[in-house]
Amino acid sequence: MAEKYYGTVEAGGTKFIVAVADEKQKIVDQARVKTEDPESTINNCLDFFRKYALKSVAIGTFGPIDIDKHSETYGFIKNTPKDGWSNFDLKGAFERGLNVPVAITTDVNASAYGEFIARGKKLDKSLLYITIGTGIGGGLMQGDKFIGLNNHPEMGHMVARKHPDDKFVGGCIFHKDACFEGLAAGPTLKGRTGIPGEDLPRDHETFKFIRYYVAQLLFDIYLTARPDVMIVGGSVLTEDDMPEVRDDFALFMNGYFDGLNLDEMIVRPAVENNGSAVLGCIEMAKKIAK
Amino acid sequence: MAEKYYGTVEAGGTKFIVAVADEKQKIVDQARVKTEDPESTINNCLDFFRKYALKSVAIGTFGPIDIDKHSETYGFIKNTPKDGWSNFDLKGAFERGLNVPVAITTDVNASAYGEFIARGKKLDKSLLYITIGTGIGGGLMQGDKFIGLNNHPEMGHMVARKHPDDKFVGGCIFHKDACFEGLAAGPTLKGRTGIPGEDLPRDHETFKFIRYYVAQLLFDIYLTARPDVMIVGGSVLTEDDMPEVRDDFALFMNGYFDGLNLDEMIVRPAVENNGSAVLGCIEMAKKIAK
Numbered sequence: 318m319a320e321k322y323y324g325t326v327e328a329g330g331t332k333f334i335v336a337v338a339d340e341k342q343k344i345v346d347q348a349r350v351k352t353e354d355p356e357s358t359i360n361n362c363l364d365f366f367r368k369y370a371l372k373s374v375a376i377g378t379f380g381p382i383d384i385d386k387h388s389e390t391y392g393f394i395k396n397t398p399k400d401g402w403s404n405f406d407l408k409g410a411f412e413r414g415l416n417v418p419v420a421i422t423t424d425v426n427a428s429a430y431g432e433f434i435a436r437g438k439k440l441d442k443s444l445l446y447i448t449i450g451t452g453i454g455g456g457l458m459q460g461d462k463f464i465g466l467n468n469h470p471e472m473g474h475m476v477a478r479k480h481p482d483d484k485f486v487g488g489c490i491f492h493k494d495a496c497f498e499g500l501a502a503g504p505t506l507k508g509r510t511g512i513p514g515e516d517l518p519r520d521h522e523t524f525k526f527i528r529y530y531v532a533q534l535l536f537d538i539y540l541t542a543r544p545d546v547m548i549v550g551g552s553v554l555t556e557d558d559m560p561e562v563r564d565d566f567a568l569f570m571n572g573y574f575d576g577l578n579l580d581e582m583i584v585r586p587a588v589e590n591n592g593s594a595v596l597g598c599i600e601m602a603k604k605i606a607k
Numbered sequence: 608m609a610e611k612y613y614g615t616v617e618a619g620g621t622k623f624i625v626a627v628a629d630e631k632q633k634i635v636d637q638a639r640v641k642t643e644d645p646e647s648t649i650n651n652c653l654d655f656f657r658k659y660a661l662k663s664v665a666i667g668t669f670g671p672i673d674i675d676k677h678s679e680t681y682g683f684i685k686n687t688p689k690d691g692w693s694n695f696d697l698k699g700a701f702e703r704g705l706n707v708p709v710a711i712t713t714d715v716n717a718s719a720y721g722e723f724i725a726r727g728k729k730l731d732k733s734l735l736y737i738t739i740g741t742g743i744g745g746g747l748m749q750g751d752k753f754i755g756l757n758n759h760p761e762m763g764h765m766v767a768r769k770h771p772d773d774k775f776v777g778g779c780i781f782h783k784d785a786c787f788e789g790l791a792a793g794p795t796l797k798g799r800t801g802i803p804g805e806d807l808p809r810d811h812e813t814f815k816f817i818r819y820y821v822a823q824l825l826f827d828i829y830l831t832a833r834p835d836v837m838i839v840g841g842s843v844l845t846e847d848d849m850p851e852v853r854d855d856f857a858l859f860m861n862g863y864f865d866g867l868n869l870d871e872m873i874v875r876p877a878v879e880n881n882g883s884a885v886l887g888c889i890e891m892a893k894k895i896a897k
Contacts, residue, residue, distance in 0.1 A: 387731070396865065441677070443756045457831065459749075459756050466733045466749050468833040474863055475827045478768045478785065491863045495768065537765045541747065541831045543758040573764055573781045575686065 320370040323606065324415070325598035326362060327424060328352075328378035328407065330399055330451070335362050337369045338599045345369075354401045355410070363414040374411050375420040375601035377427025377594045380454070382407070384422060385467040392421045398490075420601040422456075423469045424448075424594055428586070429456030430463075431597030432548050435587040445544040446586075446593065447472065449531060450551035453498040457542055464542060473498035475537060480529050485509050501530035503553045514553065528558050532565030535583060550586050550593060559583060610660040613896065614705070615888035616652060617714060618642075618668035618697065620689055620741070625652050627659045628889045635659075644691045645700070653704040664701050665710040665891035667717025667884045670744070672697070674712060675757040682711045688780075710891045712746075713759045714738075714884055718876070719746030720753075721887030722838050725877040735834040736876075736883065737762065738841035739821060743788040747832055754832060763788035765827060770819050775799050791820035793843045804843065818848050822855030825873060840876050840883060849873060 322345070327334040333350040346369070350361040366374070381395040392408025408421045422430075429446035436444070440460040447455040453473030457464040464470065474489070474496045487494025488508050494500055506514035509523045517523065531554065535547050549562065563579040570577075586593050612635070617624040619642065626637040636659070640651040656664070671685040682698025698711045712720075719736035726734070730750040737745040743763030747754040754760065764779070764786045777784025778798050784790055796804035799813045807813065821844065825837050839852065853869040860867075876883050 441756065455831075459752070459754060462749070462752075464749060464754060464831070465833045466731065467835060470833060471830045471863070475830045476768045476823050476859060478766045491861050492859075495859075533766050537827060538831055540761045540765045541745075541754070541828055543755045543760060545757060569766060569782075569785075571781050573761070 320372045322369045322371050323599050323602035324366050324371045324374035325595050326376040327594050328376055330379050333358060333362055335365050336595055342599050355405045359410045366415055371415060371417050372606035373418045373602040374415060375598040377422060377424040377598050378407060380423050380469060384469050418605045420605045425454040425456035426463050427597035428550055428593035429458050430600060431588055431593035432586060433458055434596055434600050442545040443542060445538055445547040446550055448551035449553040451503050453502050472538060477530055477533060480526055483526050497530050497534045501527045527553060528561045529565050532562045533569060536566055536569040547583050548586050556585050610662045612659045612661050613889050613892035614656050614661045614664035615885050616666040617884050618666055620669050623648060623652055625655050626885055632889050645695045649700045656705055661705060661707050662896035663708045663892040664705060665888040667712060667714040667888050668697060670713050670759060674759050708895045710895045715744040715746035716753050717887035718840055718883035719748050720890060721878055721883035722876060723748055724886055724890050732835040733832060735828055735837040736840055739843040740841035741793050743792050762828060767820055767823060770816055773816050787820050787824045791817045817843060818851045819855050822852045823859055826856055826859040837873050838876050846875050
């Protein structure tokens with residue numbers, strides 16, 4: 318049979334989502350693989366992919382990973398608390414298992430790339446994608462190039478200025494309450510209220526802290542790289558939170574910039590149902606297919 | 608006479624430094640022009656340049672400036688408290704006055720570019736240049752490309768987390784003590800001690816705050832763009848401060864990264880006597896010369 322499909326892998330700490338798409342970016346099959354030890358996880362993914370004649374595969378993965386193409390460990394997971402995954406050759410495992418070219422980047426870079434595609438590949442614009450979920454991470458593009466040449470961004474661990482009313486001790490194992498992940502990732506909702514985030518009413522006042530820190534994080538990244546659009550992904554905030562994130566962003570500006578259209582600048586993903594990363598991976602796979 | 612020289616302009620709030628260099632990057636003449644109203648300042652610069660047969664000119668200027676090449680006001684100074692300079696066509700003034708091609712970027716981008724040249728034009732590396740002077744600013748490059756496509760960075764106004772012992776009310780007219788410029792630019796030395804920074808003994812304890820905030824700023828930018836080298840320019844800190852800046856950077860990491868060689872990553876400029884911007888401008892002028 319002729320190779321005509323592209324494989325995509327969203328590698329996460331609790332699950333791997335694998336999918337197969339055709340030339341028209343249509344997803345023809347999809348599966349969810351539980352993240353266990355590397356060997357069984359990868360084998361389950363390979364079993365799924367072997368039903369299809371693939372041209373290539375692209376992976377968007379949890380980090381940290383080695384993205385330096387000149388490195389001997391290019392495509393390896395680096396030091397991680399996830400049991401067995403440190404120093405695992407994720408890219409190589411798919412290359413050897415499927416014998417096709419494999420592209421790899423971070424999950425958030427894949428999402429940023431998907432949004433870049435969905436928004437019309439504007440080469441004269443810069444784009445930021447951040448996710449507020451179990452952790453906080455970001456991918457940044459200038460035109461069609463990722464920012465972060467030999468190492469990928471780790472924006473969730475940037476230093477945060479605390480909201481004056483926020484007494485939370487923080488949840489980052491490295492930085493406690495000194496970084497954005499420690500103050501605004503999903504688990505901080507339970508950390509502050511005792512109630513799991515998914516059970517909190519959406520109008521609970523603790524979300525004001527999340528919005529405040531997300532706005533601060535966006536402001537800091539904006540001042541570094543001046544993205545034209547900043548996309549807030551992940552499940553912790555919703556479209557309804559965006560107006561207040563924009564208001565908080567304006568408070569951080571405090572008149573330093575004028576004329577910014579925050580309604581267009583700070584937005585939720587254009588691709589629905591968390592599909593940005595899959596779309597990004599499909600396009601990455603297309604680029605490396607022979 | 609044949610055109611063989613390149614003109615450079617370092618446009619600052621108190622002075623414009625103008626220079627003429629030959630093909631071999633050798634500076635053959637240099638002058639200092641006081642920053643007054645735009646007309647007299649520019650005329651004094653033009654008088655200096657008209658003695659030479661120039662191929663082109665490059666400007667590294669205070670900001671904010673319009674760096675969007677598709678904009679009708681490309682090369683204009685934007686809103687600034689400096690009297691008369693708001694909305695001034697800085698690029699056009701030199702183009703019309705000298706009838707040569709003119710390149711323009713921020714002062715810190717010009718310095719970053721000069722350091723990129725001085726360090727051997729490493730296209731596989733990213734480089735950050737920050738200046739700690741009257742204000743705080745930064746220029747960021749990935750290979751030979753500036754980060755900040757349609758607008759330039761404004762890193763000095765990123766949100767800072769205050770040192771627990773620092774009681775200073777802050778000096779930023781926009782953000783008081785909430786940004787790095789308000790907490791660590793040169794004038795904050797007098798703000799904290801009552802003594803002008805240039806009269807303070809170099810071992811005065813107030814410098815510990817400057818080093819702390821500079822380390823925090825570098826850490827935040829590092830997490831966004833992962834520069835391979837971060838250059839601390841400007842007159843507020845010296846080579847002797849670098850070890851403690853590196854130590855503070857390590858405290859912000861708190862084990863999140865390992866294996867970073869901070870001695871090589873956090874450094875003073877390779878070009879001596881604040882010459883990074885002039886070197887950057889010479890190279891920018893060369894690139895646009897016919």
